[in-house]
Structures are given as structure tokens and as C-alpha cells.
Amino acid sequence: xxxxxxxxxxxxxxxxxxxxxxxxxxxxxxxxxxxxxxxxxxxxxxxxxxxxxxxxxxxxxxxxxxxxxxxxxxx
Numbered sequence: 001x002x003x004x005x006x007x008x009x010x011x012x013x014x015x016x017x018x019x020x021x022x023x024x025x026x027x028x029x030x031x032x033x034x035x036x037x038x039x040x041x042x043x044x045x046x047x048x049x050x051x052x053x054x055x056x057x058x059x060x061x062x063x064x065x066x067x068x069x070x071x072x073x074x075x
Contacts, residue, residue, distance in 0.1 A: 002055035011048050018045050 002008050018041055025037055 002051050008052065008055055011052050015045055015048050015052070 002011055022038065022041060025034055029037065
């Protein structure tokens with residue numbers, strides 16, 4: 001679960017990195033190796049994209065509540 005804009009940026013960077021890897025491997029890997037990579041990478045990309053969309057779908061006031069809850073739980 002993404003809790004703040006810093007984690008959002010990290011998740012978006014991770015998605016971009018995985019996209020670049022797939023793009024590069026699509027050109028250089030054998031069909032079999034590429035299919036294995038896609039089978040392992042795609043669920044991860046989809047999970048992270050869901051988390052990004054979930055976070056972006058929250059109103060700003062809810063994000064403030066997440067911060068408060070996380071701070072209270074860590075004490």
C-alpha cells in the first residue's frame with residue numbers, strides 16, 4: 001500500500017524500470033526467455049499499477065488520515 005507521495009514516486013519509477021526491461025528484452029531475448037520474463041513481471045507490474053491507482057483515487061484528506069494512523073501505530 002502506497003502511503004505518501006514519496007512512495008508513489010518510487011512505485012512509478014519501479015513500473016517505468018520494469019517497462020524498460022521488458023522493452024529491451026523484447027528485442028534481445030529468445031521467445032521462450034521473453035515469455036518467462038513476461039509471466040513473472042506482468043503480475044508485479046499490474047499489482048504496483050493497482051496500488052498507484054488506489055493511492056491516486058484517494059482524496060487528499062484521506063491521505064492525511066493515513067499519515068496520522070501510521071504515525072500513531074509506530075509509537
